[in-house]
Amino acid sequence: MAGVIRVLLVDDDALVRAGLSMMLDGAAGITVVAEAADGQEAITATDAHAPDVVLMDLRMPRVDGITATRRLRARARPPEVIVLTTFDTDENVLHALRAGAAGFLLKDTSPPQIVEAITRVAAGDPILSPRITRRLMDRTVAQAGAYERARAALAALTPREHEVALAIARGRTNADIAADLVMGITTVKAHVSSILTKLGLDNRTQIALLAHDAGLT
Amino acid sequence: MAGVIRVLLVDDDALVRAGLSMMLDGAAGITVVAEAADGQEAITATDAHAPDVVLMDLRMPRVDGITATRRLRARARPPEVIVLTTFDTDENVLHALRAGAAGFLLKDTSPPQIVEAITRVAAGDPILSPRITRRLMDRTVAQAGAYERARAALAALTPREHEVALAIARGRTNADIAADLVMGITTVKAHVSSILTKLGLDNRTQIALLAHDAGLT
DNA sequence: CCGAAAATCCACCGTTCGGTGGATGCCGCC
DNA sequence: GGCGGCATCCACCGAACGGTGGATTTTCGG
Numbered sequence: 114m115a116g117v118i119r120v121l122l123v124d125d126d127a128l129v130r131a132g133l134s135m136m137l138d139g140a141a142g143i144t145v146v147a148e149a150a151d152g153q154e155a156i157t158a159t160d161a162h163a164p165d166v167v168l169m170d171l172r173m174p175r176v177d178g179i180t181a182t183r184r185l186r187a188r189a190r191p192p193e194v195i196v197l198t199t200f201d202t203d204e205n206v207l208h209a210l211r212a213g214a215a216g217f218l219l220k221d222t223s224p225p226q227i228v229e230a231i232t233r234v235a236a237g238d239p240i241l242s243p244r245i246t247r248r249l250m251d252r253t254v255a256q257a258g259a260y261e262r263a264r265a266a267l268a269a270l271t272p273r274e275h276e277v278a279l280a281i282a283r284g285r286t287n288a289d290i291a292a293d294l295v296m297g298i299t300t301v302k303a304h305v306s307s308i309l310t311k312l313g314l315d316n317r318t319q320i321a322l323l324a325h326d327a328g329l330t
Numbered sequence: 331m332a333g334v335i336r337v338l339l340v341d342d343d344a345l346v347r348a349g350l351s352m353m354l355d356g357a358a359g360i361t362v363v364a365e366a367a368d369g370q371e372a373i374t375a376t377d378a379h380a381p382d383v384v385l386m387d388l389r390m391p392r393v394d395g396i397t398a399t400r401r402l403r404a405r406a407r408p409p410e411v412i413v414l415t416t417f418d419t420d421e422n423v424l425h426a427l428r429a430g431a432a433g434f435l436l437k438d439t440s441p442p443q444i445v446e447a448i449t450r451v452a453a454g455d456p457i458l459s460p461r462i463t464r465r466l467m468d469r470t471v472a473q474a475g476a477y478e479r480a481r482a483a484l485a486a487l488t489p490r491e492h493e494v495a496l497a498i499a500r501g502r503t504n505a506d507i508a509a510d511l512v513m514g515i516t517t518v519k520a521h522v523s524s525i526l527t528k529l530g531l532d533n534r535t536q537i538a539l540l541a542h543d544a545g546l547t
Numbered sequence: 548c549c550g551a552a553a554a555t556c557c558a559c560c561g562t563t564c565g566g567t568g569g570a571t572g573c574c575g576c577c
Numbered sequence: 578g579g580c581g582g583c584a585t586c587c588a589c590c591g592a593a594c595g596g597t598g599g600a601t602t603t604t605c606g607g
Contacts, residue, residue, distance in 0.1 A: 322542055
């Protein structure tokens, strides 16, 4: 990233491309090397111009932005991709991130912030619009709640019981567990019974769910 | 946020406070109204000076940063809290976010970025260091993977089977399910058997785990 | 109108689960 | 030394589970 950051604009709206292009070319350290009107063009343009960063819209004819992103990221020396869209549905965000996008910006992002985002992403940092960040934080915190409740409950178990609980959370039967942990089936049952009473549960399925929430793979 | 952003610095190291104070007071739109050396002082200082934003260290004597953050956020007109620490363990991040922190920055963050973070947080936006953002993204993407695999598998089920699978994912027995869904126990068993063969599973616990991954509450 | 898929139920059977009431040996701690 | 917690095992039992081989009705699309 020694010199200028090479940017490719992908949006099916020519006016949007024109606006972004004008705005970005006026910024220091950034040059727009190409534009594309759909995902297919984005791929050929990437091969032709080797951009550092791709600004990618999602809703486009022929090949959509998600698919294009996935294909670009599968390349040998992939560009960083910033998804720039109006719609921040969970669907869109998750798919974009899974496809390998380094950033997800809403179209209400101000020009200077877009410039900054491009710079950051080119440096290897991820970038999310505040609303998206908030969403991820809330989601994480919600899970953390279940996680800690589960953890606290499992803390009452002895080490051996813990192992048994983990095996149950993998869907193993008592016989399986006996073999895995090298003990008698009767011992496994003793542990299972103990776990159930300690945690106030009714059956092994509930053990599995609790252990799963506690993050026991 | 009409005028200047009022900031409270909380860190047990006087040198760190001095450095931050000097750096922040030189910035436009920010004034450091108080400093505190531990969580207890942070709370009294907040009551005395009503800061807009609190820069909070985690490792401190008496009351730690997480606890202090939780208490501050429980107040009537709570300040926004940015946790500023050297250690970005999952533990720390999750606890901070749960406690109500609006931001989590590592101490390698550059002064101008800290200034910007304070401004953003004061405006109601969340702020995370790139490393933390990346962590949250990876975590979300990983879950999304399991989610979609589970969803795809469950798509093979009929509506009624779907309901049964959901009940199993709540740890219900066949008899329970029969009562819940108003059908014979034998019918429940028929559905369970069908689910197991369709999904290639061995027992109801595995159904529960799969359905859980698919987000079926 | 017919066929396929879905949903409902039956009887029967072997397996798995979970509980009860024990017993033994080991370890750490007061 | 003794006591409690932990881990290990036994026998026995009833309940829950899962599979097999049926059967019936409804529903929906071609």
